[in-house]
Amino acid sequence: MSSLAMDAPILTVHDLNKQFGDGCIRCAGGADRRLEKNYCPACGTVYSCQNLSFELYPGEVLGVVGESGSGKSTLMRALYFDQQVTSGEAYLSCYKDGLSNLFAQSSQQQRYIRNHLMGMVYQNPLAGLRMGFSSIGNIAEKMIAAGNRNVAAMETRGSDLLERVHIPLYRRKEAPKNFSGGMQQRVQIAKAMSNNPPILLLDEVTTGLDLSVQANVLDLIKHLQRELGISMLLVSHDLGVIRMMADRTLVMLDGKVVEQGLTDQILEDPQHAYTQQLVHSLL
Ligand SMILES: Nc1ncnc2c1ncn2[C@@H]1O[C@H](COP(=O)(O)OP(=O)(O)OP(=O)(O)O)[C@@H](O)[C@H]1O
Numbered sequence: 001m002s003s004l005a006m007d008a009p010i011l012t013v014h015d016l017n018k019q020f021g022d023g024c025i026r027c028a029g030g031a032d033r034r035l036e037k038n039y040c041p042a043c044g045t046v047y048s049c050q051n052l053s054f055e056l057y058p059g060e061v062l063g064v065v066g067e068s069g070s071g072k073s074t075l076m077r078a079l080y081f082d083q084q085v086t087s088g089e090a091y092l093s094c095y096k097d098g099l100s101n102l103f104a105q106s107s108q109q110q111r112y113i114r115n116h117l118m119g120m121v122y123q124n125p126l127a128g129l130r131m132g133f134s135s136i137g138n139i140a141e142k143m144i145a146a147g148n149r150n151v152a153a154m155e156t157r158g159s160d161l162l163e164r165v166h167i168p169l170y171r172r173k174e175a176p177k178n179f180s181g182g183m184q185q186r187v188q189i190a191k192a193m194s195n196n197p198p199i200l201l202l203d204e205v206t207t208g209l210d211l212s213v214q215a216n217v218l219d220l221i222k223h224l225q226r227e228l229g230i231s232m233l234l235v236s237h238d239l240g241v242i243r244m245m246a247d248r249t250l251v252m253l254d255g256k257v258v259e260q261g262l263t264d265q266i267l268e269d270p271q272h273a274y275t276q277q278l279v280h281s282l283l
Pocket of ligand 1: 020038046047048066067068069070071072073074075237
């Protein structure tokens with residue numbers, strides 16, 4: 001994606017930090033702090049995200065890869081305001097001219113951003129869907145949260161979205177609890193896209209699915225991304241998924257970004273020892 005460099009980023013994240021615990025003399029300090037991976041054995045504080053800085057450009061898929069516990073989900077939850085950051089800044093070019101730190105906004109403004117400017121697809125469909133509502137009702141819920149009141153328009157939009165994610169229309173009134181894992185993820189994707197957000201956050205959306213179902217869901221995401229030009233931040237512990245999907249990639253280890261660049265370049269010439277290990281495990 002050589003044209004990316006010419007565009008302004010749609011999302012800019014600067015020095016995002018998230019810690020669980022208050023820290024202590026041993027871990028809160030500067031250069032001589034002593035952690036075991038991202039964990040302070042003295043006080044139990046976990047430094048889940050440490051000084052994360054990156055940009056997401058219009059129309060790109062930015063992959064985030066890293067082992068379990070490296071802070072990927074924490075990053076996604078912070079960006080979707082599921083969790084408060086400890087410190088840091090994030091700016092969206094389509095929100096207040098890109099000049100206001102999203103993390104410093106009121107909870108009402110953060111709700112607005114969630115409902116209008118972002119969509120989230122969680123690894124666990126239980127986190128993103130009401131399993132007992134109808135599928136189309138799940139989509140309508142997000143549209144109502146964004147201020148829609150026209151039932152007929154929501155019905156049309158919901159049906160259109162379900163068709164796009166290949167849920168047969170005659171099953172639109174059925175609850176996701178009756179659906180297979182792959183179908184549930186497809187309903188989540190439809191719901192996340194219901195308000196046409198410029199940014200979609202995807203957190204391990206195919207983990208736990210059978211390989212063929214996984215390929216199906218990834219194909220669908222790729223297709224929607226190309227058709228609608230949505231910018232995506234896509235988290236996976238699986239470099240194979242990242243290779244298939246992401247234009248650029250961040251590699252995370254112990255809460256830090258240890259490498260970032262074009263996915264092809266990272267795969268061809270990984271610089272960090274952890275990335276080298278990841279790439280070799282693909283071969
Ligand atoms: N609520 C919490 N309280 C304490 N520690 C937490 C909490 N949530 C996450 N952590 C810790 O933060 C670190 C990062 O977790 P996170 O879920 O972001 O990792 P991940 O890279 O998404 O892993 P996985 O791929 O297994 O989902 C882990 O050490 C985890 O134990």
